Amino acid sequence: MFKKKIDPLKLTSYVLLTLGLIIVVLPMFYMVVSAFKDNDQVFAYPPKIIPSLSELTLENFKYVFDNSPFITYFLNTIFVALMTVLISIIVSSTLAYSFARLYIPGKKIIFGLVLSIMMIPGLALIVPQFELAVMFKLVNNVWGVILFYVAWVTPFSTFLIKGYIEDNIPLELEESIQVDGGSIFTVYKNIILPMTSPVIASISILNFLFPFEELGWSTAILKTDKYRTLPVAITMFFQSHGRTDWGYVFSMTTMAMIPVLIIYILLQKFFISGLSSGSIKG
Structure with a gap:
């Protein structure tokens, strides 16, 4: 069977949309996650985007x-x-x-x-x-x-x-x-x-x-x-x-x-x- 040909224009559009989505959502995600960290963890380097459950707090x-x-x-x-x-x-x-x-x-x-x-x-x-x-x-x-x-x-x-x-x-x-x-x-x-x-x-x-x-x-x-x-x-x-x-x-x-x-x-x-x-x- 022949594989379906991928439309380069459509693929480019999907890639650009995905990159745009990441650029928009990532800061918001980081803000929400950081709201559940203490200040030491917020300033930790390198930053940890996805912390473990034990590191989360409501303080x-x-x-x-x-x-x-x-x-x-x-x-x-x-x-x-x-x-x-x-x-x-x-x-x-x-x-x-x-x-x-x-x-x-x-x-x-x-x-x-x-x-x-x-x-x-x-x-x-x-x-x-x-x-x-x-x-x-x-x-x-x-x-x-x-x-x-x-x-x-x-x-x-x-x-x-x-x-x-x-x-x-x-x-x-x-x-x-x-x-x-x-x-x-x-x-x-x-x-x-x-x-x-x-x-x-x-x-x-x-x-x-x-x-x-x-x-x-x-x-x-x-x-x-x-x-x-x-x-x-x-x-x-x-x-x-x-x-x-x-x-x-x-x-x-x-x-x-x-x-x-x-x-x-x-x-x-x-x-x-x-x-x-x-x-x-x-």
Whole structure:
């Protein structure tokens, strides 16, 4: 029997994908494993990627819970993430529907201004944003983080949802509801929201992740442990110890990673389809 000929292009693709997977997963795997080591083992040379069971310990996690209000940080971050997702979805979906379907004078110019905000790093506006936060008494308040996060993520979310609406929702479907007496709010509630669920799920993952990785603004606005989120808490953990105890840091980051992984696992089937469909057309 003849052996099946191997496609060089396909083989190259598999090799590159495997290398990419190793590059992405290995640091995460090392972080999780190191969270269960004591600091002497973390700094051992040569590093031991896969330790024996006898070398694993929960002391790092116990130390974090005993010496920091980790639960408060964790719940603050979850609350900020959920509110950012919820508010940004409402704002961006209504904006996207308006830009995609409604007649608005100067709509293209307004949409262009919305997209231009995507090109400006959030930290570039930290001074005027801080002045606004002071003006509205949002300093040292989780809402001072949430509202500005929503402002940062809304342009990209609007761009994706608008493209998804134009590419995947027939205009005739909306017109048939309006002919039957339905308002634009009926169309939005019964057609737009259900049919854009794949792209909404995709941007929900990205927006949920954002508070778990953003540091600059949250550090500037949150001043006490009562309101701090995990990125700020980990930074404060560095400073309070005067040295880098990587076992403790890895244990905190490992626990911080859990909710993000859960959200991704629950919504992963929508992630690729939503991003690819929504980004084709703006």
